[in-house]
Each structure stands twice: as C-alpha cells, then as structure tokens.
Amino acid sequence: MQPIVEIDNLTKEYESGFWKKKKVRAVDGVSLSVSGGQIFGFLGGNGAGKTTTIKMLMSLLYPTSGTARVLGQDIGDHTMHGRIGYCPENPYFYDYLTPLELLTYFGDLFGIEGAKAETRSKELLRLVGLDEKDWTRQLRKFSKGMLQRVGLAQSLVNDPEIVFLDEPMSGLDPIGRREIRELIASLREGGTTVFMSTHILSDVEALCDEVAILRKGKLAATGKLDDLLLEQAEQQAFDVSLRGVDASVLKGVLKDLADGAFISRGQGVTVRTDDEGQIETILAEARKVGGKLISVQPVKQSLEELFVSKTGE
Numbered sequence: 001m002q003p004i005v006e007i008d009n010l011t012k013e014y015e016s017g018f019w020k021k022k023k024v025r026a027v028d029g030v031s032l033s034v035s036g037g038q039i040f041g042f043l044g045g046n047g048a049g050k051t052t053t054i055k056m057l058m059s060l061l062y063p064t065s066g067t068a069r070v071l072g073q074d075i076g077d078h079t080m081h082g083r084i085g086y087c088p089e090n091p092y093f094y095d096y097l098t099p100l101e102l103l104t105y106f107g108d109l110f111g112i113e114g115a116k117a118e119t120r121s122k123e124l125l126r127l128v129g130l131d132e133k134d135w136t137r138q139l140r141k142f143s144k145g146m147l148q149r150v151g152l153a154q155s156l157v158n159d160p161e162i163v164f165l166d167e168p169m170s171g172l173d174p175i176g177r178r179e180i181r182e183l184i185a186s187l188r189e190g191g192t193t194v195f196m197s198t199h200i201l202s203d204v205e206a207l208c209d210e211v212a213i214l215r216k217g218k219l220a221a222t223g224k225l226d227d228l229l230l231e232q233a234e235q236q237a238f239d240v241s242l243r244g245v246d247a248s249v250l251k252g253v254l255k256d257l258a259d260g261a262f263i264s265r266g267q268g269v270t271v272r273t274d275d276e277g278q279i280e281t282i283l284a285e286a287r288k289v290g291g292k293l294i295s296v297q298p299v300k301q302s303l304e305e306l307f308v309s310k311t312g313e
Helices: 050-057 078-083 099-109 114-127 144-154 174-189 201-207 225-231 247-253 278-288 303-311
Strands: 005-016 022-034 039-044 065-070 084-087 162-166 193-197 210-215 218-224 238-243 262-265 268-273 292-298
Touching (some): 022 050, 039 050, 039 201, 078 084, 084 144, 174 193, 174 201, 210 225, 247 262, 247 268, 268 278
Parallel strands (some): 039 193, 039 210
C-alpha cells in the first residue's frame, strides 16, 4: 500500500544576516513516510522545523532540495490540493466576514454551491463546537480559540482524504481541547488521515498511532508510538500486578527486591522488576501467601521522557 505522504531528503535553507549573509538550515534532510487511515504526530521543540516542513508540503514554501509527495502526487502539483485540508497554527481570515460567509466562500472554491454549501458550513460549525449565536458574528470579534475552531472547520470543507493540522489545540481551553481531540479521533474513524503538529504531549499519547520527532531540523526518531516508548527505555522493566496480598507480606518473601519495587495499589500491590526471569518467582511466592495475578505489563517510558531524550530540551 502506497504511503499517503512521502518525504525524501527534504531540506530548506534561509539566508540570515544583513551585511554578511549566512545560510541557516531550518529543515535538514528529512525523510519519512506516513500510511493512510491514521493520526500521525509531528513533534519537536520551538524552531525544530515542524511548521516549515508542513508549509513545504502545502507549497507555501519551496524546498531548497529534496522531494515530497502527498496522495501520490508531487507537492508541486496543485491539483492535489482539492483532496487535502490544512489548518495553520494561527489561522487568519478577512475580519469582516462571518463564519457562515467564510465557509460558504471556501465551499464555492471547491465547487460546493448554494444550499449545499450553506448546509455543509452549518454541519462543520456544529462539528467544531462553535456556538450557533456566533455563526453570524464578524470574525474580528472572535477570540483566538474561536478562530481556531473556524480554522479547523475550513480545513474540512472539501471532505479531505488527509488533513494537515499545525498546533490544532492552540488557544483552546481544556474543554475545547477535549472536543477537538474527539473530533480528530472521529476523522480517523471516518477514514481521514490526520498529520498533526503539536506541543501538547498528552494529546499525542491519547491520539497518535505513529510519530516523528524533529531536532534542529533533523529527524531524531520516527515509528509507532508504542514501539518507540518501549525501545527507548534504558532497561526493560515489568510491572506484575497482584491482588489479595499486602506489600509488607510480599517484601518478607521476596527479599532480593528493593523496597522501591513494591507499589501499593488499593486492595493489591504491583511489583516492578527489570529481570524477566524473576516474574515466575514473584508469581510463585505471591500465590503461596494468597496473591492472585491481575496482569504483567512492560513498563514504557513516558512520551515526555522520549521527547526530552531525542530533542535535548
């Protein structure tokens, strides 16, 4: 199955300085591919090159070198734009339009006209959670979070096969973030691929199937999120969760484990070990004192730990 996004050695250089100009690489030889039907997280610190990369995919910036394809078409082929959606980090629209007028206008650009355009616009404004009383207010009176909702709505006007979202949660309150997170998850369920840049790591953990992490314009890591969190752990550890037994009792029969390995959890206890061979011993000794197994889980490092280790930030 052909990837829906293919990036090959993509590079973008800018000139910096006034008298003595020097070249600065914002994106440095990035290569990755994104399969369809998933939510792909594009991560990195400030200035890592995320927005520059997305703008090159949108043909808003031209790469210095390298190539990229979206939906099997070169990014220079603008006919592909009718099949994609894009919401920038800070969407800006003509201030004196209302949300309904704006979305109807965008619908007209995509060949959606008349009553069908108005119906589609209202559906999208409901979808992004914009209050109906605000549909006929001028955009110049909107807050940043409200404009963000309108920006998300316009990115979906043409029912795109893939939508590119640059910091889609920017400016939203906690309730708004939850609503947009549910919207993004529903897009995947409907078969739309989402390519999402964000700084909010909890949203990435909740939503994303695969991620790529940029560091100073270079690709630091890419792959399935669960695999990366397991692979990057310095030493694989396991949590053995038990019920029907007290931590103090287990400490008495498992004297080789340090006190810190025993974590009390309500009516049970979790024993952590970095030796897979010890799992059977823990289970055998726990059963002798009335303990029952709930689960054995590999311990993953957090996305924050992975992010810090890959970006150095």
